[in-house]
Amino acid sequence: MTISKILGLLKNEIIKSSINLPENFEITSIKDNCENVEKNDVFVAIKGEIFDGHDFIQTSYKRGAVLFIVESDKNIPEKASYIKVKNTRKALSEIAFNFSNINSDNFKIFGVTGTNGKSTTVSLIHHLLRESKKTSTLIGTVEIKINDEVIDEPYNTTPGSLKLASILKESKEKNVEFINMEVSSHSIEQKRVENIKFDIIAYTNITRDHLDYHSTFEEYKNVKLSLVKNLKKDGKVILNIDNLKKEELKNVDKDKIITYGFSEDADYVIKDVSKSIYQMNFKIKTPEGSELSIYSSIVGDFNASNITLALISTKLMGLSYEEIKHGIITFSGVPGRFQLVPNSKNLGFSVVIDFAHTPDALEQVLKTAKDITTGRVIIVFGAGGHADVGKRKIMGAVASKYSDITILTTDDPKDDDPEKIIEDVKKGIDVNKNFIVIPNRKTAINAAINFANREDIVIIAGRGHELFQLFAKGKKVRFNDFEVAHEIIENLRRSMKK
Template sequence: MVLDTLIRALDARVVGRRDVEVCGIAYDSRAVAKGFLFAAIPGEHVDGHTFIVRAAEAGASCVLAERETEGIAATQVIVKDIRSALSKVSAAFYGEPSKRLSLVGVTGTNGKTTTTYLIESVFRAANLNPGVIGTINYRYNGKTFDAPHTTPQAPDLQRLLKEMADAGVTHAVMEASSHALEQKRAGDCAFKVGIFTNLTLDHLDYHKTMDEYFSAKAMLFELVKNNSGRTIVNIDDAWGRKLKEMYPASITVSLKDGADIYPARYSLKDGMTEAAVRTPSGDVTISSHLVGEYNLQNILAAIAAAYALGIEGARISEGISNLARVPGRLEKIEAGGARPFRAYVDYAHTSDALERALNALRPVSKGRVITVFGCGGNRDRTKRPKMGGISARLSDVTIITSDNPRDEDPIEIIKEIEAGIEGLAKKRPDEPLSGHCYAVIPDRTEAIWKAVSEVASGDTILVAGKGHEDYQIVKGRKGRFSDFEVLRSAIEGNDKAGPLRSNGH
């Protein structure tokens, strides 16, 4: 594609020829090939402008940047906002593929992944061909790709959407993270539907304040509005009610009467969620393997998206029922034998998510609730004591361990979690964990094995924080680690545990 055509929508100053051919887009100088456009975007640790000369030497025909670089032959396109410009250029280069799809965006602190899985399942039940872009992976037509980011960088996102459209995908659903929205990665996606699940404490290391965090999330609704799409908001959430005031035409969902879509009745028991959901086009009866009120809210959001896209109630009901599991979201293992118990792996890594998970498990546990969790390093530190307090309040036994400490000292992270625990007896790792108590076991494998060794008949174990992740990051090194695998090994290695049944793996 000729550069002049590619940058037609930009307010840019061009240094050099406009008639050069562009045969690819890269934002990493190591990925540049001859004829590529190199976008010098600022990264988390380095500024792409420092790699412009290297990109030009690698064969870049042009450079997209916010300031001019002397001494290079490549054409330079100078803009004020490179992220916005890169979004527009990427969409133009790949032929605006989102316009060929019915695209649904989901944003919010918690529930994004589960909601996308539910919507995907409904699409399948309606005989549509879905694609998904999210935290766990990117997938369509039986193909699955690793997800380095919840929402890809603009060139990767537009290329993926084009691949989906070319392969016959009709409907796509994607998680829209606050980082991605603020960085305009999805700024030129033609969303037909946008969903807001909730907003709770997270990512304040990046956004600094809750108001800034909310403003980033709200950007999705502006993109939907610009495309004359439909917006969906959970008004059980205070920030959702604020968003509804900003976008009054939004479809509302709630666990209570008064919303556009709500359950006329529901029950949460025996590992199932049953509900009769009122919608403007009639009632939808649902039966789901996903437990807890928070998952019912996710189900309501998926129903609202399907309603907005004109999918009939029977197909919605079928799609909700067909989804047996979401990887790393309250994934269950049932152990039989002399002391039958249940164990769950969940991605809960915020105070709100941990509270929701424990509130979902507390009513279905016949015995104690034993929680194993830690907090990630180089991330929002304000949630650490809050998560400690929540686990102490809602669990009988809390085992604090490491998550992904990254570049931080795991012991210091644990101390910050401990600061939120008040009035609980602290036990040594080699002591029996009896009564209402907590222990500190920094090694995550040892912590999980300790929980299993302490379990009694009817107890419930929750291993929280990492969910679907199959790695652990310590001092910059990424090693293999799966909560689910370690938990299964601990149960199988315990001579008192019987046969295992799980809803996954």
């Protein structure tokens, strides 16, 4: 890509520029991390929550960067070429996608946003497409896959625009037809998906989350709803009307909106849900007037909603109802999403791992637990640091309301004080109910499993698939809830045989 091409792409964003290179000078690559910069690269300075890329311009210059795209004049080396723009994130997205020679018309693109349910939905859609011999790329919180190959286990729900462009470029080279991705509020606000146009945009739900980043719930909600501006001209929007109303989607023709939910007003109505710890069956009333019987090994009313969303989406993608129903049966779920630890059943009770880290998600998981067990519900959970402080008390109240025994422990405190987080959560807990604080997470899980009797269910919530606990000053400790629970159960089984 030439400097002339970059200037042309960014012409509407440029505030000023100073170019000391020939306009036909060829740029080698685009970087937003100074550690990756090589000779003849463009360095795009991004202002993050913790670090400001403008502070690394001098380092990038010494490493060989020849052009800087900035929002501020600070730290630009004398005589260096630079382009000052209104928004470097938007500029990065524009040049990254152009540099990779991709656009949204290369694919059929599904994007799902919402507070909960995104990972299960995109993973199921990817599974259904692959079961039907379609080519598909999955971009999600748990993993990124091109067809059946895992190419990354990501840090963010939605990668940055450089990474997204790279994934789409590789997908194009492998002749992938469908792109299925989770879209976070952060990625919308930070322009990561600015250059992606979607064939289908889906909304699972919007409930309280990320109020550490968004100043109010209304702002968070509006950011989510604004994704519809990225809809292709002939695209469709799928909406869960148990949580959202059609009228909340501005500037979208109502005939482009398909609804689903437990409400009889939905286009696709969920009904007659029956579930156990191992399986679930329910019916979906379709707009054609038929009733589909659905069988699944993932359970819970929230998963009935996720499955219905996946069914509508893949129907729009060209799959038949019969293909979809078969694929649902063979879908085993997503790690850390209401995931049964199977060896617990040998002890007569159930241990389940779930990512629930918002009040709504925790409530849905605990309601499901109460529905599928005749015993007690035991919850082990905490709240994360560097996150919405206001939800901590609410989560404590939810845990008290729906569980028989609450064990409060440490989640990922990051740079927050773990004891302060626990105190915040305790403010919502009913002290007249069975309740204990065990800060060490492994000890807390061990206690919960040892408390359990036959037919009880232990829910270990908050971290799901995550492999490391995060502490102050960037400290990471290997800790996966599933692995820890499995080990504790095995030790208990061995001790019982002695």
